[in-house]
Amino acid sequence: MSNSEYDTEYVDVAVIGGGPAGLSAALVLGRQQRSVALFDDGRYRNSAATESHMYLGSDGASPDDIRTRGRRELAAHTNVSVHAETVAAISRSADSGRFDIVSGHRSTSARAIVVAAGQRDAPSQIPGLAERFGDAVVHCPFCHGFETLGARIAVLSERPTIPVQPAMQALYVRTHFSDDVVLCANGDDVPDALRERLDRHGVAVVDAPVTEVSGIRGDLVVQLDGTDPLRVDVGYHVPRFEIGAEFVHDIGCETDGACILVDSAHRTSVPGVYAAGDIARIRTQDVPLTFISQAVAAGQAAALWCDQDLFAVDAGLTA
Numbered sequence: 001m002s003n004s005e006y007d008t009e010y011v012d013v014a015v016i017g018g019g020p021a022g023l024s025a026a027l028v029l030g031r032q033q034r035s036v037a038l039f040d041d042g043r044y045r046n047s048a049a050t051e052s053h054m055y056l057g058s059d060g061a062s063p064d065d066i067r068t069r070g071r072r073e074l075a076a077h078t079n080v081s082v083h084a085e086t087v088a089a090i091s092r093s094a095d096s097g098r099f100d101i102v103s104g105h106r107s108t109s110a111r112a113i114v115v116a117a118g119q120r121d122a123p124s125q126i127p128g129l130a131e132r133f134g135d136a137v138v139h140c141p142f143c144h145g146f147e148t149l150g151a152r153i154a155v156l157s158e159r160p161t162i163p164v165q166p167a168m169q170a171l172y173v174r175t176h177f178s179d180d181v182v183l184c185a186n187g188d189d190v191p192d193a194l195r196e197r198l199d200r201h202g203v204a205v206v207d208a209p210v211t212e213v214s215g216i217r218g219d220l221v222v223q224l225d226g227t228d229p230l231r232v233d234v235g236y237h238v239p240r241f242e243i244g245a246e247f248v249h250d251i252g253c254e255t256d257g258a259c260i261l262v263d264s265a266h267r268t269s270v271p272g273v274y275a276a277g278d279i280a281r282i283r284t285q286d287v288p289l290t291f292i293s294q295a296v297a298a299g300q301a302a303a304l305w306c307d308q309d310l311f312a313v314d315a316g317l318t319a
């Protein structure tokens, strides 16, 4: 519903983010006859990847295909409006309790919000790495490990990530996918105990700083300071990540690092605000599981409980 005087769109729920989590939430809410405004400015976490894996029924599909199919299914619900816009600010009206959402030249008023704004990977400072991230350099042995079976692999460490994390990744890919794995410590100290463990499992350690990454998947060249370059088929690199949207701090959601903390019903610490996908971590989980299937399921759960909470208010079921 639109109020022409203020050019404000009034909806039941605003969904922020149109990746798998947001699309899934909007589909559930649309089917339940909620009016929904979905905002998405298209900076998807996996936009650098050409293939997605582990999403049942779509293993190997491109991330874009998966989202396109989701958007097509949403189009059947005229009660869901989709806006290719950035949500710049959100505030809550003290009088009505509704959320006021500012995006582009639009103003939207919603009873509830599902935040599905994802996380952002900080681009690597190693020259040439960011351009190859998602193809010749991958980040996750679950998403991409099978595709690196038998490959020559370099795991690239980068500060401020402590070398333990890339070392564990090197150990993991060595035990699952390849007997040719090198940890590029990139000038960082690898503690002796860790070095011995890697050595025991056949992971070589190259200490020299990495000056550049060049080449393509299948012939990736890791340039090293003061020594010969390393030639491998594929690199692994775990980037540092950040919360996908700053506005979550404005509405006061409790966060932990790059995640909004939610309960098992995906309610945040702010009543009426739900969060799903990479941006959300259920309090009882040690780490968020940042995969497409998890995002789809979380979007569904957030939407379901959001709808139930609105129903409880409308039906006078709340105390």
Ligand SMILES: Cc1cc2nc3c(=O)[nH]c(=O)nc-3n(C[C@H](O)[C@H](O)[C@H](O)COP(=O)(O)OP(=O)(O)OC[C@H]3O[C@@H](n4cnc5c(N)ncnc54)[C@H](O)[C@@H]3O)c2cc1C
Residues within 6 Å of the ligand: 016, 017, 018, 019, 020, 021, 022, 039, 040, 041, 042, 043, 044, 045, 046, 047, 048, 049, 051, 052, 053, 054, 055, 085, 086, 087, 088, 116, 117, 118, 119, 121, 133, 134, 139, 143, 144, 244, 245, 247, 276, 277, 278, 279, 289, 290, 291, 292, 293, 295
């Ligand atoms: C390189 C790479 C490859 C991957 N491969 C796989 C794989 O093979 N299999 C797998 O299961 N997982 C994979 N993942 C993980 C997967 O991409 C994520 O788990 C998934 O995309 C999370 O979905 P999401 O909806 O939470 O966030 P996203 O897909 O990141 O979508 C969030 C959306 O919200 C938008 N947004 C943020 N802030 C705002 C705002 N203020 N206003 C409007 N819109 C906003 C963003 O621009 C983005 O479009 C991969 C990740 C990476 C980095």
